[in-house]
Amino acid sequence: MKLWHKLFVLVITFWATPLILRGPRYYFTFTRYARDYKPGLTRKEVERRLQAHGVRYFRRSGSGTSWSDMVQVGEYPAPLGCSAWPVYVEMPFDRTEPPHDWPIPEAGDSDLLRKVELTSNGDGCL
Numbered sequence: 001m002k003l004w005h006k007l008f009v010l011v012i013t014f015w016a017t018p019l020i021l022r023g024p025r026y027y028f029t030f031t032r033y034a035r036d037y038k039p040g041l042t043r044k045e046v047e048r049r050l051q052a053h054g055v056r057y058f059r060r061s062g063s064g065t066s067w068s069d070m071v072q073v074g075e076y077p078a079p080l081g082c083s084a085w086p087v088y089v090e091m092p093f094d095r096t097e098p099p100h101d102w103p104i105p106e107a108g109d110s111d112l113l114r115k116v117e118l119t120s121n122g123d124g125c126l
Contacts, residue, residue: 026087029073030118033089037116043069043093044109059107060090067107068092076120090119 037046046069050057057071069091076085093111 026074026118030089030116033071033091034116037091037113039113039115041113042109043067043107043111043113046091046113062092066092066095067111073118085120087118087120090117091115092117 037049047057050069050071055071057069060068060070062068071089071091072086073089074087076087078084092114093107094114095108096110096112097108
């Protein structure tokens with residue numbers, strides 16, 4: 001085996017091993033959220049629970065007038081030339097009241113949780 005080939009395998013192994021080991025941990029965290037936060041909960045209840053457990057979250061606008069609560073559970077290592085890719089548990093909500101705060105709709109306390117999913121948004125590549 002040529003030296004460059006061995007070096008390439010070593011670099012890939014060094015970069016990929018943490019990625020492989022992190023994946024199950026992120027999935028385990030996701031399954032806990034999916035178990036504890038069932039669809040149909042109000043945004044007020046979800047955020048009350050998150051705050052009670054000291055979980056940091058933020059709201060992200062979705063399509064139309066929907067908003068999601070986002071909890072960062074980890075980060076994939078940065079591929080060459082990119083920034084790291086954060087991993088989130090995303091909890092999108094459906095509006096229960098018509099938006100009267102157009103053009104910038106606010107998230108409502110009575111919005112209902114639609115689902116819980118694991119997402120990752122990579123950005124910042126050259």
